[in-house]
Amino acid sequence: MNALVAARGGAALFAVLALAATLWHGIDGRGTALAFGVLVAVGELVRWSGAQEREPAPLAAAGALAYALLGENGGHPTHDGVPQVVAVVTAASLLGCVPHVAKGRGPTADHLTRRVLTVGFAAVCFQPFYGLGRAGRWPGDGPGYAALVVALLVLTALWDAVLAAALEHARTRWPFGPLLRDELRATLGIGSAVCATGAVIALAVAVAGLWALPVLSLPLLLTQLSFRRYAAVRATYRQTIASLARATEIAGYTPAGHARRVAALSRAVGRELGLSGPELTVLEYAALMHDIGQLSLVDPVPAGATACLAPAEQRRIALLGGAVVRRTGVAAEVAVTVERQADPYREQPVGARIVRAVNAYEEKAREAGPGGSLGALEELRLGTARDYQPEVVESLARVLARDGLTSPPVG
Amino acid sequence: MTTAVDASLGRLLDSPGITGVALVDAVTGFTYGVAGDAAEAGDGAECAELAALIAPLPAGPDPYESCAGPARGSLVRANLLRRPGESGPCPPGAAPRRPIVGRRVRATGEGRAMRSVPPWARVYVVCTALGAVSCAAPSPGTRAPWAAVALFAALCAACELLAARRSAGERRPDGTGAPAEGGAGLGWHTPVMLAAAFLLPPPAAALVPLPGALLARVEQRPRGLRRTWRAAQLVLCTWAASRVHWALGGRDAVVTSDFPYALVAAGAAVVAFCLVLAVLDGGILVLAERVPVRVARRGLFLRPLAPVAVHGLAGLMMAVLWRSPYGPAAALLVLLPMYVSWWAFAQYHRERAAHRATIRALVQAVDIKDGYTRGHSERVGRASMMIARELGMDDERAEALRFAGILHDVGKLGVPTRLLRKDGPLTPEERRIIELHPEYGHEMVRGIGFLEEARSAILHHHERLDGSGYPYGLKGCRIPEFARVVAVADAFDAMTSTRSYRRARPVAAALAELERCAGTQFDPRMVQAFARALGRQGWHPAVTADEPPPHGRPRLPAPYTPVATEPGARRGTAPGGPRP
Numbered sequence: 001m002n003a004l005v006a007a008r009g010g011a012a013l014f015a016v017l018a019l020a021a022t023l024w025h026g027i028d029g030r031g032t033a034l035a036f037g038v039l040v041a042v043g044e045l046v047r048w049s050g051a052q053e054r055e056p057a058p059l060a061a062a063g064a065l066a067y068a069l070l071g072e073n074g075g076h077p078t079h080d081g082v083p084q085v086v087a088v089v090t091a092a093s094l095l096g097c098v099p100h101v102a103k104g105r106g107p108t109a110d111h112l113t114r115r116v117l118t119v120g121f122a123a124v125c126f127q128p129f130y131g132l133g134r135a136g137r138w139p140g141d142g143p144g145y146a147a148l149v150v151a152l153l154v155l156t157a158l159w160d161a162v163l164a165a166a167l168e169h170a171r172t173r174w175p176f177g178p179l180l181r182d183e184l185r186a187t188l189g190i191g192s193a194v195c196a197t198g199a200v201i202a203l204a205v206a207v208a209g210l211w212a213l214p215v216l217s218l219p220l221l222l223t224q225l226s227f228r229r230y231a232a233v234r235a236t237y238r239q240t241i242a243s244l245a246r247a248t249e250i251a252g253y254t255p256a257g258h259a260r261r262v263a264a265l266s267r268a269v270g271r272e273l274g275l276s277g278p279e280l281t282v283l284e285y286a287a288l289m290h291d292i293g294q295l296s297l298v299d300p301v302p303a304g305a306t307a308c309l310a311p312a313e314q315r316r317i318a319l320l321g322g323a324v325v326r327r328t329g330v331a332a333e334v335a336v337t338v339e340r341q342a343d344p345y346r347e348q349p350v351g352a353r354i355v356r357a358v359n360a361y362e363e364k365a366r367e368a369g370p371g372g373s374l375g376a377l378e379e380l381r382l383g384t385a386r387d388y389q390p391e392v393v394e395s396l397a398r399v400l401a402r403d404g405l406t407s408p409p410v411g
Numbered sequence: 412m413t414t415a416v417d418a419s420l421g422r423l424l425d426s427p428g429i430t431g432v433a434l435v436d437a438v439t440g441f442t443y444g445v446a447g448d449a450a451e452a453g454d455g456a457e458c459a460e461l462a463a464l465i466a467p468l469p470a471g472p473d474p475y476e477s478c479a480g481p482a483r484g485s486l487v488r489a490n491l492l493r494r495p496g497e498s499g500p501c502p503p504g505a506a507p508r509r510p511i512v513g514r515r516v517r518a519t520g521e522g523r524a525m526r527s528v529p530p531w532a533r534v535y536v537v538c539t540a541l542g543a544v545s546c547a548a549p550s551p552g553t554r555a556p557w558a559a560v561a562l563f564a565a566l567c568a569a570c571e572l573l574a575a576r577r578s579a580g581e582r583r584p585d586g587t588g589a590p591a592e593g594g595a596g597l598g599w600h601t602p603v604m605l606a607a608a609f610l611l612p613p614p615a616a617a618l619v620p621l622p623g624a625l626l627a628r629v630e631q632r633p634r635g636l637r638r639t640w641r642a643a644q645l646v647l648c649t650w651a652a653s654r655v656h657w658a659l660g661g662r663d664a665v666v667t668s669d670f671p672y673a674l675v676a677a678g679a680a681v682v683a684f685c686l687v688l689a690v691l692d693g694g695i696l697v698l699a700e701r702v703p704v705r706v707a708r709r710g711l712f713l714r715p716l717a718p719v720a721v722h723g724l725a726g727l728m729m730a731v732l733w734r735s736p737y738g739p740a741a742a743l744l745v746l747l748p749m750y751v752s753w754w755a756f757a758q759y760h761r762e763r764a765a766h767r768a769t770i771r772a773l774v775q776a777v778d779i780k781d782g783y784t785r786g787h788s789e790r791v792g793r794a795s796m797m798i799a800r801e802l803g804m805d806d807e808r809a810e811a812l813r814f815a816g817i818l819h820d821v822g823k824l825g826v827p828t829r830l831l832r833k834d835g836p837l838t839p840e841e842r843r844i845i846e847l848h849p850e851y852g853h854e855m856v857r858g859i860g861f862l863e864e865a866r867s868a869i870l871h872h873h874e875r876l877d878g879s880g881y882p883y884g885l886k887g888c889r890i891p892e893f894a895r896v897v898a899v900a901d902a903f904d905a906m907t908s909t910r911s912y913r914r915a916r917p918v919a920a921a922l923a924e925l926e927r928c929a930g931t932q933f934d935p936r937m938v939q940a941f942a943r944a945l946g947r948q949g950w951h952p953a954v955t956a957d958e959p960p961p962h963g964r965p966r967l968p969a970p971y972t973p974v975a976t977e978p979g980a981r982r983g984t985a986p987g988g989p990r991p
Contacts, residue, residue: 196744251824
């Protein structure tokens, strides 16, 4: 938690200092400051409330970056220093966040922390080069300048990814490496659109003045819209998969909440083992649907505990499940994971190893009643010669130790 | 113009309804999805309507392309799906018709449908191509900026090929891949064409889309004709935009960054672009698809206006940066957001197709358990949709109602298979267990956010108007509207399909039975709406899945085409409604 507090405190201090310096010196280029402030505020207003997205407010981010990298406005050099840039962006972001905070949608503190630190980074990097350019020691205009802006934005994007991963790491204690990898991958998606628009706005304002702001906002809004719809359909899809998973519970084949608990625990173990975002999604879907093969059984397995069945029977149910999963249109990897969940671990893909171990743990721990999880872990450890991968079992033990050895509540 | 676009985008942000979907798709340049998915989802009437709405959308300017040209593909699809007697833009004998099949219509079917191109359409395409050649021919005495033309053309072609490759790579073997196979006619390279139109003299600008259009992959025959048409159309549109822009002095405004005026000129160019697109598309719709003129005209101009306007803004900025000291490389950056939104859009469609497949899997799981209700769910979904349309519900609610119909029996997953398949009469105990299925179903779909109102239909579809139904014995208007609709659709399909304990009844007899029970069991308003819808569209049931029925016995209800109402239709005496 200390890193989190330090980052937030640092950002707040930086913003307050910048505000104070700006108030002290007064604002240069009021028109430009106002225009960018409005852009950032509007961008924040239309940000989407689904908090899981890497960049919830692309328009605001692009506007803020463009302002940080602004050297000219319609052919006239600008004199907005680092403090003013940070102050304007902070004020506008705060203003744009007000309705979201009022409605209690989405976490705002981390979002603002990232915005302030990223914009500050971009501005601090840019100003010395820009000073050199004005002194004539840098090929001021032309493609060289554009290349400089793009290079700085790439640097900023990297910094932002590191920052986001660090904040996430501090909050959740998940391993840093995979988090950073996920952040970098997300940077290739909407992050690249944000950076490109930031660069284009900075350059276009230099050529065409402030008219460039509304003209370039619309294509980015379109991008945001596309991403929002993509996110919405992904969420719906996930809910539907979870419903399908619940079918076995309602049919009385498995105990209530089993699929969801296995999915949550599998995801945690997958994170602990350093799986990436898409792999985690495959793992989660497979874990949700791992028991679906039981729907084809005429008589339910007692308490749905497949881990206690004969291996051949387990494998048959797994194959049946894979056949059902293949019909659902999910990625083929999910079906493979479900199919292979009963194989010895050396023949399994990593997802199936996790699902197998977690499922066995869940069933054994449930059978043993309260306090049964230590015994269940012990049983898994005894099975590491053939059935369960030792690394997976140890990750599971670590995850359980961290979360207090309790099953997640049924809700 | 900017304000108009603003308003339009604002509306889009507010309303995620079907119209919004269609328009946003158009904004991104991919209009394939809606009608295509509707066809996939198996609602023929809905599909036809949607396709009629969207068909004139020239996002894929090639009327022959089915995969590469989104809009036309849907139209062809709609023609294939449409049946005689249905109102719609399909003239008799235009295309071989297939009965509605819940699954997707295969591309090969479309290919066959389009193989015979009417001679007038060929003449039309040749004329368009000649017009394009005459536009692109450089007038003597002017020097074309060949370097810029080559750069723009290469860029355009690269964008198109990249889009085609990405979507080809993402296509899944089971056909649930990205929708925009082959890249749409107005894909994310439209800004490049428009930027060229803003910068180059008209004949030079007209050359820019040529290589891309000629190189693009065309999947449907006749390939040469399709390619020619596509290239000619893009050439003419770009030429028109460039001509208008040039005449207004927009080029100087772009070069000197004279800003409000550059927007005016660009707006005029965008309007010209859309006008030419609309005229050409209208022509091909009338000649090749034999769509009546008044239908073809609908939305041809207005629909692409918003997307092309947004692309025009990006193109304008490309043009400004291209001529700025920063050079063409900076202009390329404008394309990145366009590409990213195109990518997100393709992902969206992939995910949506997968989602539909999952819903289908839920339904199929019920079918596996309950053998004799094969295809029942889809048919109830379709009948519910017919009632919803007749009641004038908006698209979003109608869609939700279709899902309610499809999923109404999903709770049967929780009922032991032995009971569902039992042939003899049920004991009171067994009946009580079976009667739990609405509650099971409600519980199962609890987590699916978008179903909201549909969940009530799943819970209450066995309630009766007089309060003698289950699970809660609700009365009259306390039963949710969706549930009253699904109850009628469910009973109708149960009566008109063969079950193990009795044979199917004719549609007219089933309708009479519904009317007899209206007021006690069913809501008369729903029954009347359904009767009206049946009278207009008929009833053309089909199974959901492609594989043959497991028991080899034909279980399909007979199709029904409305005739004059039969006076004194037989009144059934058997208890109406489905077995629970």
